[in-house]
Every structure is written in structure tokens, then in C-alpha cells.
Amino acid sequence: xxxxxxxxxxxxxxxxxxxxxxxxxxxxxxxxxxxxxxxxxxxxxxxxxxxxxxxxxxxxxxxxxxxxxxxxxxxxxxxxxxxxxxxxxxxxx
Amino acid sequence: xxxxxxxxxxxxxxxxxxxxxxxxxxxxxxxxxxxxxxxxxxxxxxxxxxxxxxxxxxxxxxxxxxxxxxxxxxxxxxxxxxxxxxxxxxxxxxxxxxxxxxxxxxxxxxxxxxxxxxxxxxxxxxxxxxxxxxxxxxxxxxxxxxxxxxxxxxxxxxxxxxxxxxxxxxxxxxxxxxxxxxxxxxxxxxxxxxxxxxxxxxxxxxxxxxxxxxxxxxxxxxxxxxxxxxxxxxxxxxxxxxxxxxxxxxxxxxxxxxxxxxxxxxxxxxxxxxxxxxxxxxxxxxxxxxxxxxxxxxxxxxxxxxxxxxxxxxxxxxxxxxxxxxxxxxxxxxxxxxxxxxxxxxxxxxxxxxxxxxxxxxxxxxxxxxxxxxxxxxxxxxxxxxxxxx
Numbered sequence: 443x444x445x446x447x448x449x450x451x452x453x454x455x456x457x458x459x460x461x462x463x464x465x466x467x468x469x470x471x472x473x474x475x476x477x478x479x480x481x482x483x484x485x486x487x488x489x490x491x492x493x494x495x496x497x498x499x500x501x502x503x504x505x506x507x508x509x510x511x512x513x514x515x516x517x518x519x520x521x522x523x524x525x526x527x528x529x530x531x532x533x534x535x
Numbered sequence: 536x537x538x539x540x541x542x543x544x545x546x547x548x549x550x551x552x553x554x555x556x557x558x559x560x561x562x563x564x565x566x567x568x569x570x571x572x573x574x575x576x577x578x579x580x581x582x583x584x585x586x587x588x589x590x591x592x593x594x595x596x597x598x599x600x601x602x603x604x605x606x607x608x609x610x611x612x613x614x615x616x617x618x619x620x621x622x623x624x625x626x627x628x629x630x631x632x633x634x635x636x637x638x639x640x641x642x643x644x645x646x647x648x649x650x651x652x653x654x655x656x657x658x659x660x661x662x663x664x665x666x667x668x669x670x671x672x673x674x675x676x677x678x679x680x681x682x683x684x685x686x687x688x689x690x691x692x693x694x695x696x697x698x699x700x701x702x703x704x705x706x707x708x709x710x711x712x713x714x715x716x717x718x719x720x721x722x723x724x725x726x727x728x729x730x731x732x733x734x735x736x737x738x739x740x741x742x743x744x745x746x747x748x749x750x751x752x753x754x755x756x757x758x759x760x761x762x763x764x765x766x767x768x769x770x771x772x773x774x775x776x777x778x779x780x781x782x783x784x785x786x787x788x789x790x791x792x793x794x795x796x797x798x799x800x801x802x803x804x805x806x807x808x809x810x811x812x813x814x815x816x817x818x819x820x821x822x823x824x825x826x827x828x829x830x831x832x833x834x835x836x837x838x839x840x841x842x843x844x845x846x847x848x849x850x851x852x853x854x855x856x857x858x859x860x861x862x863x864x865x866x867x868x869x870x871x872x873x874x875x876x877x878x879x880x881x882x883x884x885x886x887x888x889x890x891x892x893x894x895x896x897x898x899x900x901x902x903x904x905x906x907x908x909x910x911x912x913x914x915x916x917x918x919x920x921x922x923x924x925x
Binding site for chain 1: 606671696699714779782
């Protein structure tokens with residue numbers, strides 16, 4: 443699997459987006475699929491809650507698994523615990 | 536010494552302390568004086584403020600929570616409250632001290648009681664997330680990351696960053712500037728302006744001596760960058776292969792027109808803020824002395840007088856009008872005009888009414904610090920006045 447994480451916004455938004463590409467091996471695929479599925483189920487595309495948050499970061503996770511591509515989005519103030527768990531996994535790999 | 540209800544010379548913050556005095560007669564007399572003074576100054580919502588004081592406000596009590604690298608704030612642990620001393624974690628102590636410096640700045644300089652002017656409690660969350668390169672305001676509380684240790688370090692290490700986030704709260708409770716395009720850039724600029732003023736006030740620096748940098752401490756030593764932003768010279772805070780070049784403009788002819796989308800910083804709110812940032816720097820250095828005095832009061836009163844959709848031109852006109860109201864047709868107003876002209880914005884001429892001859896607001900502002908030492912005398916004077924009227 444190939445996962446692209448794009449992080450935008452925040453206090454340092456002027457610096458521009460930070461993009462990381464993470465390629466998982468077969469052993470990691472099962473865990474990553476579980477995290478992506480959980481995040482997708484709990485965190486539809488909610489974007490950034492611009493009514494309240496300031497200097498909030500937004501996250502776009504693009505998952506390429508075989509021929510399928512899916513994209514998940516969330517922000518610091520809107521992400522579900524499942525999306526946070528996916529983000530944490532990606533930050534550790 | 537006596538206090539006249541019609542023409543009060545006692546600074547509002549001293550009156551507020553008197554209101555909090557346990558003596559009912561003193562409290563009533565001080566409230567009457569505060570209302571009279573506020574009406575002279577044209578303050579909005581004074582009665583709301585007074586009623587808030589009567590309801591025993593929290594006065595911006597601080598609470599710090601440790602996220603322990605988690606992202607769910609409700610799972611964070613309470614680690615330091617207002618009455619607690621320093622703990623063995625620098626981030627916790629930095630956040631606590633930064634919240635206190637900002638709260639004290641607003642209270643002592645602008646007589647503002649916390650973010651909402653009603654004593655809102657200040658909650659800060661530290662160690663948020665894993666290698667989290669940010670600090671943000673979520674509408675209710677401040678959240679700080681530790682940085683990734685490679686580019687960014689602990690965001691609580693910069694007092695102007697802490698004050699920046701808290702000022703988003705002040706803006707939310709005043710103009711509530713819409714977080715898109717020019718009004719959003721004004722929102723960001725307010726946070727930089729007051730954030731820098733808090734740092735300068737903490738260091739007792741003049742406008743000429745200040746560095747006018749935002750977030751000078753958030754980069755690791757390995758990164759060749761001065762700061763996140765420079766108010767003195769927008770567009771020069773960083774320029775290297777890793778971060779690129781600081782994109783902030785310092786003049787309207789370099790305004791960066793971006794789509795109003797999340798992916799484009801809501802129309803460049805963190806980019807075009809360089810223009811009003813530079814204007815404030817020019818005003819503060821043009822007037823001279825401390826930025827939080829004349830320049831700060833012009834900006835603060837203008838923030839309170841602005842609307843959510845204000846554009847750069849609107850805010851420039853408001854500051855020019857406010858400078859006239861506070862200081863008359865003097866060097867302060869000329870400094871405001873020249874500053875906005877310096878960033879490519881011509882203020883709209885207005886005939887500002889001069890301050891009332893028998894109650895110059897400018898004199899009130901300049902005497903605030905001197906009068907603070909006379910609180911005890913004033914308490915006796917109000918007690919005597921209350922005795923006569925009763």
C-alpha cells in the first residue's frame with residue numbers, strides 16, 4: 443500500500459504544505475487497512491471547522507491499495523479518535 | 536483626592552478593583568464612576584462588563600493540561616492550576632507563565648478582564664500529538680505541540696506565540712473577524728500585533744529596541760530561520776531550501792491573491808497579514824516609545840470598533856479615526872496615516888471630533904500606570920464619597 447499524508451495550515455501555514463509518502467510492506471498492510479477503515483467509518487470529510495478554530499491544521503490522507511484510491515480528510519478540531527490513530531501510525535512510520 | 540462621577544479621572548482598571556472590594560458602598564460608587572467614564576470613552580457593552588464583575592468572575596484563572604502526546608483533549612490530565620507552583624516540566628511552566636503574561640498585559644494595559652472581558656478561565660493543553668508542529672486556538676482553549684525536534688521545537692517556548700493564540704480569543708469576543716481573505720488576514724495580524732506587544736511589554740522594550748519577530752524560538756537550532764514571521768520586514772523571516780522563502784508581502788502591490796479554500800490558507804490569511812503587521816510596526820516606531828501605549832491603544836480600540844467583514848481599507852480608516860478620537864489631530868494620527876500609506880493604503884480623511892476638553896481620553900490613558908500606585912488612597916476617597924452621598 444502507498445499512503446500520502448498532506449498536512450496544511452497551522453500557525454506556520456505560510457511555509458506551505460508538508461507532504462509525506464509512506465509505503466507499507468505486506469506485514470504492515472493488515473494494520474494499516476484496519477486503521478484506514480476505522481477512520482473512514484468514523485470520520486467523513488469534515489474539513490476544518492472555520493467557525494471556531496484558528497491556526498488549525500488540516501490533514502489529507504490518500505490511500506492507494508491495489509487499483510483503489512480513497513481519500514480521508516480531517517482537521518485538528520474535527521478529527522475522530524480513529525482518524526487520530528491513523529495519523530499517529532503514519533507519523534511513526 | 537476625590538472622584539467625580541461626571542468627569543472621572545480614575546482609570547477603569549482601578550475602579551474595577553474597587554468594584555471587587557467587599558464594601559458595598561465602595562462597590563456602588565465605583566460602578567457609577569466606571570459607567571460614567573466608559574460612556575465618556577464611548578465603550579460598548581459597559582453595562583454587560585459591570586454586571587459580569589458583579590457575578591464574581593474567574594479573572595482569567597489558569598489551568599494547564601497534559602495531553603501526553605494524545606490528540607483527544609478530554610483525555611488530557613490536569614497538571615497545574617492557578618494556585619500551584621512550578622512543576623518539573625518546562626512546557627507546562629512556559630504555558631502557565633505565557634498565559635499569565637498575556638492575561639496581565641490585557642488587564643494592565645487595556646483594563647480587559649481575560650479574553651471575553653468577563654474573566655474567562657484560561658485553559659492550556661501541552662504535549663499535544665506526536666511530533667506536532669503547531670499551536671492553535673480551538674474557540675475555547677489553547678493547544679500546543681512539542682514540535683518534531685527536527686524543524687520545530689516546543690511551541691510553548693515562545694511567549695508571542697502563546698499571546699498570538701490567546702489573542703484569537705480576544706478577537707473572537709470583539710470584532711470576530713471572519714477567517715477568510717482580508718478579514719482573516721486582519722484576524723491573524725491582530726494576533727501577531729498583540730502577541731508581539733506582550734513580548735515587548737514582558738521585556739519592557741521600546742518599539743525601537745524590539746525584534747518584531749513572531750515565533751523566533753519555535754525552530755530548532757539546526758534550522759536557518761529567524762522566526763515564523765517578521766513584522767518589521769515581512770517576507771524576510773526565512774529563506775532556505777527546506778522551508779522556502781517567506782511569502783509575506785509588506786505592501787499592497789505585493790498582495791498575494793489566493794483562492795479562499797482550506798488548501799490555500801483561506802485566501803492567504805497567514806500570508807497577507809504581513810501588510811497590516813508592517814503598518815502596525817510603522818505606527819509604533821513612528822510614534823516612538825512603547826508600542827503598547829499610543830499605537831497599542833489605537834489598535835485595541837479599532838479592533839473593538841471593527842466588524843467581522845472588515846477589509847484592510849476599513850481597518851486603516853478605523854485606526855485613523857480612532858487615533859483622532861484618542862489623541863486629536865496630533866503626531867499619533869499622522870503616524871497612522873503615514874504607516875498605512877507606507878504599505879499602499881490611503882486612509883479616508885475624516886473630521887474626528889477632538890477629545891472633550893474637560894476629560895481628555897488621551898490623558899486618562901497616559902496616567903493609567905501612574906495612578907495604579909494610588910489604589911489605597913482612592914479606596915479611602917471612595918469610602919468618604921460614599922459616606923457623603925449616603
